[in-house]
Amino acid sequence: MALHLAVSACRRRSRQLNAQAPREVGTVIVGGGQAALATGFYLRRAGLTPGQDFVILDASDRPGGAWAKMWPTLRTFSPTQHSSLPGWMMPPWTADDGYPLAAHVVDYLTQYENRYELAVRRPVRVTSVRYGDRGRLAVSTDHGDWLADNVISATGTWSRPFIPKYPGHFAGRQLHTAQYRRASDFAGQRVMIVGGGNSAAQILAEVSEVAETTWVTPRPPRFLPDEVDGRALFEIATARRRARDAGQTDTGGVGGLGDIVMVDTVRKARDRNVLHSRGPLHQLTKHGARLYDGSQVDLDTIIWCTGFRPALQHLAPLDLRGPHGLIPTEGTQARKEPRLHLIGYGDWTGPASATLIGIGQTLRTLPTTIK
Template sequence: MTQRTDVVVIGGGQSGLAAGYHLRRLGIEHVILDAETAPGGAWQHTWDSLRLFSPAQYSSLPGRLMPVQQGEPYPDAAQVVDYLTDYEKRYELPVRRGTRVEGVHRDGSGLRVETDSGPWTARAVIGATGTWTRPFLPAVPGRRDYRGRQLHTVQYRSPSDVTGQRVVVVGGGNSGAQIAADLAHAGIDLTWVTQRPPRYLADDIDGRALFDAATARRRALDEGRIDTGGVASLGDIVAVPPVRAARDAGLLNARPMFTRLTPTGVEWADGTRAEADSVIWCTGFRPALAPFASLRLRGTRGRIAVDGTRAADESRLHLLGYGNWTGPASATLIGVGRPARDAARAIAGLLA
């Protein structure tokens, strides 16, 4: 039996909840379909020592500040999960758990959302599926020949995963630096490799400044002014306390990216080799846009062209939280609030 509502939100993580908050404020009937069986989105699957790179008050969704944890300026993933769980309950958001969306199709004046528990029809859809389910692995020569263990960020939990092993961590962003620091503090035999020398932000810069930089860049581009460079102009790694401590202790010494994997390790262009029992790829993610494939909207770099959050070629579809292309810093807790508000307002206009 087909169920009907004005708006279907696909994804019940931070972006989906922010969308639900603004839809609820506007009195728009909606449902949030989430494949997870518990609240918290991707945060319930991260590594144990992960820290946000913004203080709690700058890591909040619209309407409710994240509580400050005594003695912990930067929240961990468990605190974020607790916050999102409370947020969902506080605003009585209509989340349907354990519902996997299989596809979105045009259906007359609306959109049909096929799920593993039956179809929905809606006048608009908000995609908030995120990126966590689409880890990216680069096509490095020899990767299929390597006989050791290969993990991505999504599979790493703690140094106990690789106790007694020689480990290569690949990636010069925040996840690469945090996981390398995690292993270094635990005394793991670590080789950290990055595409370019690590670029640490100044120690007094955190997510607040990054959000401001991303917002200023978007404003400059919208007004036809010179590109400020945004977050990329400041650096790649926020020096959260564990990273700063490992760096200052001389435990984080990055080597250039290797040219290939061997059956037992990695090799650089000059023939230098390092043996490795495990390789951890901290190489980022791609947007999880498979549910929208049948709409045939993808363009360059696998993305869907957008005007703000609205799909350029499908006015009934909005996208939230996939990165700066769907709103400044929209993949962050604090950053998704504004584009979620804009999407809700645009949908209200469409429904009217």
């Protein structure tokens, strides 16, 4: 009898805890990476208090956002002086022409978070954003619920790796950029790298030193001039956005210039004569792949460097998605729900907004729309 009463009491307490009223706050920021931190900086500078007027909820258990999950030898596309968030310059990286490794960026983001006392709550996973009571948005998490006047989604793309579908089946090992850690894991293997962007070029540069590599791309890879880095790309992307907004002819932006930044490791791979694409992939086979030129390649591993998709699952209850699965925006605001902002997902939420240098420019007018 006593045991039954004790169990019943525990169940009542559990129901009471689960039924606790949502906490109320002006703004909830979903995510804890570079976009969320830059957002917190601007809200703080506008006079809002972290932890009181706004909260930052990060699903990760440590600072650094996606940079903390990337492979250790990944480099930024710009030197430190052009890879900083608003308010505080990234400390210099003196090696490798000034292009820092991922760990340097993680350290910078960790210090940035502490410097501005942004009070990030982690690990807190946001499961959904819904329409709430009294004209507010309800944010559900695995650590309780919130009611907010505004929600800023800054979850990025890293948690949603994309692998295209091809006919056939490959029996060997397959992994995505998000799972890649080090070239030595593929020593002595036959490896195919799929993709024509920066990640593919950097991974190819590393893996080709220890393995037999095949590079396949949907179109011939386009390399930027050696002197062009992330800052130049940001300036070009910004100029394109301004021209389009003014109704002028679309210049094509960075697409007319190239895709791949020639960081030190990629330049060295060029000098080793390994930056050659075999063309598009046609289909997979049990032991390899068949290319569009009709040739067949035997493989041990395929590394898919085929990009990511925006992590927007938590916003599904708002039913705001438009063509291609994206939420139409005006600047950073969702057109159909102005209390929702989307930050840092790429050009559709601001020129180069998925980059360290670009996110600050995107956010300059944000505080004027946050009450």
